[in-house]
Structures are given as C-alpha cells and as structure tokens.
Amino acid sequence: MHEVVNPFDLQPIGSVPTADWETVDGYLAKAYALYRDRSQWKKPHERAAILHRAMEIMKERRDHLAFQVANEGGKPLVDARVEVDRAINGMELCIHEIGALKGTEIPMGLTAAGDGRTAWTTREPIGVVVAVSAFNHPLNLIVHQVAPAVATGCPVLVKPASDTPLSCFEFISILHEAGLEEDWARAVAPPRDASEKMVTDPRVAFFSFIGSAGVGWGLRSKLAPGARCALEHGGVAPVIVDATADLDKAVPSLTKGGFYHSGQVCVSVQRVFAHSSIVDDLAAGMTEAAKALKVGNAIHEDTECGPLIRPKEVDRVAEWIEEARSGGAQILCGGEKLSDTTYAPTVLLNPAPDATISRNEVFGPAVCIYSYDDVDAAIAQANSLDVAFQAAVFTNDLGGAMHAYRNLDASAVMVNDHTAFRTDWMPFAGLKTSGHGVGGIPYTMHEMTIEKMIVIKA
Incomplete structure (x- = not known):
C-alpha cells in the first residue's frame, strides 16, 4: 500500500493500493480487448447516463471531496470547494459535448473525379487512453483527463500524483458506482519503471500528461509509433x-x-x-x-x-x-x-x-x-x-x-485579470516547452477521437 500524508503536518491520512507491472499489464490487456471488440463499445446515451449518475454522486459528496482535496493536496478549503464545483461542472460539460461528437459532409462533386459520390465523416474513440496527472488539482485534473475518455468511449488507465492519489481513486470508484464496469476505467499507483512501461506500451493510443516538462517531453520521446499525446507543463x-x-x-x-x-x-x-x-x-x-x-x-x-x-x-x-x-x-x-x-x-x-x-x-x-x-x-x-x-x-x-x-x-x-484565470471549456495550451496539444474538455474529447470517412459511389 502507498501511504498518503497531509502536507502541512505530515500525518498519515489514507492509503491506496500499489500496482506492479503484472497488474498494470493485465489492466491494459482488458482495456485493449474492450476497445478491439466493437460489440462492447458503449453507446452515447449509455456514456451520458453513467457520467450523469457520477455527477449526482459528486454533488452529494461535495463537502467530503473538498475536504479530501484540502487534506491531501494542501489547497485551502475555500479553493478546494471551488475545485470540486469545477469538477462537477466538468462532468456536465462532458455530457453536453457527447452531442457535439459529430462529423461533417465532404463535398465530392468539386471535380469530375469525385462526381457521383457522397461522403461524410463520423467520430470514433481513438483507443486506450493512459493519463498521468499532477498533484495541484487532485480531483479536477483527473476529471479533465478521465471523464473525456469515458465520454468518448475510450478505456482509460490513470496514474495520479503519488502525493495526492486519494481523490483520483475515489473518482474512479464513483464512476464504477455509477455503472461503468471496472475494466473501462482504472486508477493505478505503479512504481516509476512500471509507469513508464504503461505509458509507452504499444496498446496505448493516447497519452495525457500533466506535470513537469522534463518528465513529459521525455515520455513523449518514448511513445509507441502512432500514439498521440497531450502534454501540459508549466510556465513563468x-x-x-x-x-x-x-x-x-x-x-x-x-x-x-x-x-x-x-x-x-x-x-x-x-x-x-x-x-x-x-x-x-x-x-x-x-x-x-x-x-x-x-x-x-x-x-x-x-x-x-x-x-x-x-x-x-x-x-x-x-x-x-x-x-x-x-x-x-x-x-x-x-x-x-x-x-x-x-x-x-x-x-x-x-x-x-x-x-x-x-x-x-x-x-x-x-x-x-x-x-x-x-x-x-x-x-x-x-x-x-x-x-x-x-x-x-x-x-x-x-x-x-x-x-x-x-x-x-x-x-x-x-x-485586467490574472494569468491563472481559466474556465474548463476554453482552450488551455502551453507553447514552446510548456506543453503540446490543447486542453479544455471539448478539445480533449476531440483529441480522444478519430474522424472516419465513408465514400459512397452512387
């Protein structure tokens, strides 16, 4: 077990189970099998219903979740409550954005070569998502990385920061309580070597990282061919x-x-x-x-x-x-x-x-x-x-x-506002060494899907 302490007085406040590579490998295998079996894919209304039930559970536990954010992460209660409210709102954003996961018609009669054809696109889940998160927003960051995966129909494994895993494990538990089968979403706390193997595994289609630039860019360089990623680092x-x-x-x-x-x-x-x-x-x-x-x-x-x-x-x-x-x-x-x-x-x-x-x-x-x-x-x-x-x-x-x-x-x-202003639906992106890709729930959901085209010859 991994022990968690309050960062002010360093007193133990809880623990989470650790996971060796054999355990993580098993989770990845089940997640990948779910993705490869299209008969197992969840329909949009099923995903929306799970997220809605989870959101209602979070509302009922708002005070508990806020205290946990403060207790494990050191964020003052007044701000921890705001974080929980944002996380709840983030769930609602994901539900709303499910309806925006749509393709477009592609005009085919612009040249003689395309004449007589009709084409359009739809959006499909990209595959298995692996997320590695940071300590400073231990609930809302997890929502930003995990809930979009659930909303788009991607199986997901998430590794929280070792200092603040309690909120993450509880959020995953809430998803399970809301009806999401365990193999669709797992929280894991593996050692560093197993974490890197998880991130760079060829079964991973999308890697979401929030943390230091050195770690993020280093992991990006080791991703399996074809894996996409989003990196959120820091600035000055x-x-x-x-x-x-x-x-x-x-x-x-x-x-x-x-x-x-x-x-x-x-x-x-x-x-x-x-x-x-x-x-x-x-x-x-x-x-x-x-x-x-x-x-x-x-x-x-x-x-x-x-x-x-x-x-x-x-x-x-x-x-x-x-x-x-x-x-x-x-x-x-x-x-x-x-x-x-x-x-x-x-x-x-x-x-x-x-x-x-x-x-x-x-x-x-x-x-x-x-x-x-x-x-x-x-x-x-x-x-x-x-x-x-x-x-x-x-x-x-x-x-x-x-x-x-x-x-x-x-x-x-x-x-006329400070640099830390953010809403959870706006684009949020680091430039230069500060990151790669665009965060914000609608943008993350877009990144976790692929656009697939059908062309019909009349």
Missing part, C-alpha cells in the same frame, strides 16, 4: 501593468493569481512588469496584501495559503529567494520559511533577469515585480524564456491591451 507567467492600470483592481487580482494554492499552479502569476510611474504603489499594495494572507493547514476554514506539497519544495523556494536577495533583489515581505512545510508569501522587487526565480517556474508563494520604462523592452524580457503559457496585461488603454496581446508569447492573454 508574465503580467504587464501599464501606467493607466487601475491598481485598486490589479492588486487583489494579482495577489490571488500569485498566491492561490501557494503559487503551485502552472499559470500562476510570477513575473509582474510594472511601469516605473506606478511600480512603487503596486509593490506597496501587493506587499500589504501578501502580509495579510493567513498561512496554515489547508483543512482549516481561515487558511488562505496552505503548505507546499513536500518539505524539499520549501527548501528549494528558500534557496531561489536567497539567491535573488544576494543578487540585489529587494524582499518586500516574506522571504522566510515559516516551518518545514510552509513558506511565507513573498514579494520581490527587481530581481536580476538572470536569477533562477526570474527564469524558472517557482511553483511556490513568490511574486517578482520588475520596473520598466519601455513596454517593448518589458515584453521582450517576458518573451525571453523557453516557456510560454498564459499571460496578462492590466491597462485602461485599449491600444496598450492590443499591443500586449499581439506581442506577448502566450496561448492566451488576459486583460
């Missing part, structure tokens, strides 16, 4: 705050975007480029807001920033901030470990552009503010890294907003 999200920005609105938004889940979000606000005329006011406002955040055990109602997922991550964040301090950055607040598992929300002013925290995803409670005079120079610095995901601009100038939108390297630019 940039924000432009120009001289016209409304700081009364920008400060709380940036504070939420930077310190939500203690910064352990792939599009968390990390680099804020503020015009020199307002940088001092913005920095003072964010410093005051960060100092006011309550740090503690995520299962407590008044906690606003929980622990980092592991003590070694606290040590890493501390090292990065000390390096920035030694390099000339001003530490406006925080800058210290509060315990072995928590770090104080930290605001840094003008760390060196080549500091580790300026160039790498911190995944911790730290926001860097940089002063600029030339917006194009700020955008160039924002674009200087090998990662690109979501970005933002705070401005009351439409021209400034459009200039930032056109010139920032990003798959999405938020105007």
